[in-house]
Amino acid sequence: MESSKCKVQSADKEFVLKNVEETRAFAREFAKTLRAPVTVALHGDLGMGKSEIARTIIQTLRGADTVVPSPTFTIVQSYDGISHFDLYRINDASELVEIGLPYAIANDITLIEWPDIASAMLPENTIHLYITEHGDGRKIVIK
Numbered sequence: 001m002e003s004s005k006c007k008v009q010s011a012d013k014e015f016v017l018k019n020v021e022e023t024r025a026f027a028r029e030f031a032k033t034l035r036a037p038v039t040v041a042l043h044g045d046l047g048m049g050k051s052e053i054a055r056t057i058i059q060t061l062r063g064a065d066t067v068v069p070s071p072t073f074t075i076v077q078s079y080d081g082i083s084h085f086d087l088y089r090i091n092d093a094s095e096l097v098e099i100g101l102p103y104a105i106a107n108d109i110t111l112i113e114w115p116d117i118a119s120a121m122l123p124e125n126t127i128h129l130y131i132t133e134h135g136d137g138r139k140i141v142i143k
Contacts, residue, residue, distance in 0.1 A: 018137040023049050026140065027056035034061070034109050036081055039123055041115035044131035049138055053129065054084050054111045061109070071113075075099055081108050088114040096121055 017023045034040070034057070042050040055068040062079050071077045071086040076099050078084075083104035090096065096118055104110045105123060112118060115128075130141040 013142045015140045015142075016134055016137065017140065018135075020049075020052065023052060023138060024056045027053045028060045031057040031060035036109045037105065037107055039105050039110045039112065039126040041118075041122060041126050041128045042111065042113045042131065043115065043128060048131040048133070050113045050131060051086075053131070054113065057109075057111060058082055058084060076101075076104075078104075078108075082111070083108045084111045084113075085118075086113045087117050090114075090117050093117055093120065 015026055017026055030053075040057075042053060044050050051070045058068045058079050059066050061082060066079060068079075068084070069077065071084050072088060075087070075089065076083060076085045083100070085099070085101060085104070087096075090099075096102070101110075101112075101118060101121060105121070112122075115122065128143045130143065132139050132141075
């Protein structure tokens with residue numbers, strides 16, 4: 001990992017992570033920088049680790065024993081001030097109001113997997129994590 005601390009800054013930052021444990025370490029440090037209200041958009045293909053990063057952020061902030069299922073079928077899971085959205089199955093942006101995305105964005109630490117359908121609704125200061133394959137591991141670019 002680039003450093004032992006993840007400091008979110010205006011300039012892009014890149015992290016090369018060799019395995020799942022480095023990914024979790026990155027997410028734990030990143031979680032410590034988050035204060036509500038903030039929106040984090042997790043971009044990446046299937047299997048890139050979006051859910052693992054979200055799970056680790058939630059467990060870092062709400063306790064390691066917090067059960068964090070993937071919200072693929074429920075679409076949203078809430079954890080006392082943290083909202084975790086998986087928008088993969090959303091077909092129409094009008095559904096975003098029904099599932100409470102605007103409220104979460106205004107009040108919570110909001111983690112969004114598959115955020116493209118919500119792009120018009122995301123605040124200007126949204127933190128974007130772009131996750132791609134990098135050898136046997138992953139590269140994360142923060143924008």
